[in-house]
Amino acid sequence: MxxxxxxxxxxxxxxxxxxxxxxxxxxxxxxxxxxxxxxxxxxxxxxxxxxxxxxxxxxxxxxxxxxxxxxxxxxxxxxxxxxxxxxxxxxxxxxxxxxxxxxxxxxxxxxxxxxxxxxxxxxxVVDLIAANACTSCARAVEAGEHERALSIMLADIVHMDESDVGDLRRSPMWERMVDLVPTLPRELGVINGLAxxxxxxxxxxxxxxxxxxxxxxxxxxxxxxxxxxxxxxxxxxxxxxxxxxxxxxxxxxxxxxxxxxxxxx
CATH class of the missing domain: 3.40.50.1820 (Alpha/Beta hydrolase fold, catalytic domain)
Structure with a gap:
């Protein structure tokens, strides 16, 4: 920077x-x-x-x-x-x-x-944000499976194309995002709590x-x-x-x- x-x-x-x-x-x-x-x-x-x-x-x-x-x-x-x-x-x-x-x-x-x-x-505004995916993501974080949690987030919550997720996995961004996974469940919880x-x-x-x-x-x-x-x-x-x-x-x-x-x- x-x-x-x-x-x-x-x-x-x-x-x-x-x-x-x-x-x-x-x-x-x-x-x-x-x-x-x-x-x-x-x-x-x-x-x-x-x-x-x-x-x-x-x-x-x-x-x-x-x-x-x-x-x-x-x-x-x-x-x-x-x-x-x-x-x-x-x-x-x-x-x-x-x-x-x-x-x-x-x-x-x-x-x-x-x-x-x-x-x-x-x-x-219409429904909870991918409630089942949020639960799966939180369970993956609890289990220490941070890469799986990130994959769930990108595919089932952000709805990123599979090919784009694959590109991201091969980029330097992937490791940095994995490091931040522990903050994810609390933020997803806040989002759905706004319903x-x-x-x-x-x-x-x-x-x-x-x-x-x-x-x-x-x-x-x-x-x-x-x-x-x-x-x-x-x-x-x-x-x-x-x-x-x-x-x-x-x-x-x-x-x-x-x-x-x-x-x-």
Whole structure:
């Protein structure tokens, strides 16, 4: 991460929360999804850093951040609040997947955020997110079978094509993702626990860009439609030929979408 400066702050429960910071200008805070760290968004951040201060957060339990035994969505919200206190008032927050749930929940709770970019938050708006697969994944983690748990996650929850999973297994990303598997069951539990609490997300007032891959899973499309239909200042943008990881596959396209959205304020 050439040019990225590691920084840290402390969350409400005393857990250290770290990020890598690039560029100068209005602040953009990026909250990554499950099975990754902030590093996954570096190609997008390097483009955005031409005109912005970009803060690539490592969410608790990975990378530069610490962890604690107690965990729920409120701990993640406190973590993001701690970073936003450093970023200053009116930051933009980009959230991907589980990170998009955190970003949306923070905005709904009144965090000082000027704009949101939400890339496929997996809200359980039609049904629980692959409940049987979540149970199988948790059991695999309990058994120490982390590669099997990751395979279940990608195939049965993210709905990644078998060939794409095979490509990922042969890439350097696979080992890094396997290392993060122990954080997965608690996050899946939070997602499905939101099934009766979706109205909290309809109070978001900030300008919101909802990114959606053209060939992404149906439950992601359902969640995005739910927000588009209920948020007063939401814009939906579909990314051609992409699914859940366009920021990795076509980072320039994602960065351009964010810059266009912010430039149109």
């Amino acid at each position: 050439q040019g990225a400066v590691p920084k840290r702050t402390t969350s409400a429960d005393g857990t250290p929360i770290g990020w890598r910071q690039l560029g100068t200008g209005p602040a953009i805070v990026i909250a990554h999804g499950a099975m990754s760290t902030g590093e996954q968004w570096l190609p997008v951040a390097e483009i955005l850093a031409e005109h912005n201060t970009v803060m690539l957060v490592d969410r608790r339990g990975r990378g530069l951040s610490g962890d604690a035994p107690d965990y729920d969505l409120s701990t993640e919200l406190a973590d993001l609040d701690a970073v936003l206190a450093v970023a200053g008032p009116g930051a933009t927050v980009i959230g991907h997947s589980y990170g998009a749930i955190i970003a949306a929940a923070a905005a709904a709770a009144g965090a000082d955020i000027s704009a949101l970019v939400l890339y496929e938050p997996p809200l359980p 009766g609490d979706l109205d909290r997300f309809t109070t978001i007032q900030q300008r919101t860009l909802l990114l959606l891959g053209e060939v992404t899973a149906q439950y992601q499309r359902d969640a995005t439609r739910f927000l588009v239909e209920r948020l007063p200042a939401a814009t939906r943008l579909e990314i051609p030929e992409q699914a859940h990881f366009a920021h990795v596959a076509v980072p320039g396209t994602v960065a351009d979408a964010v810059r266009s959205f912010l430039g149109g304020a």
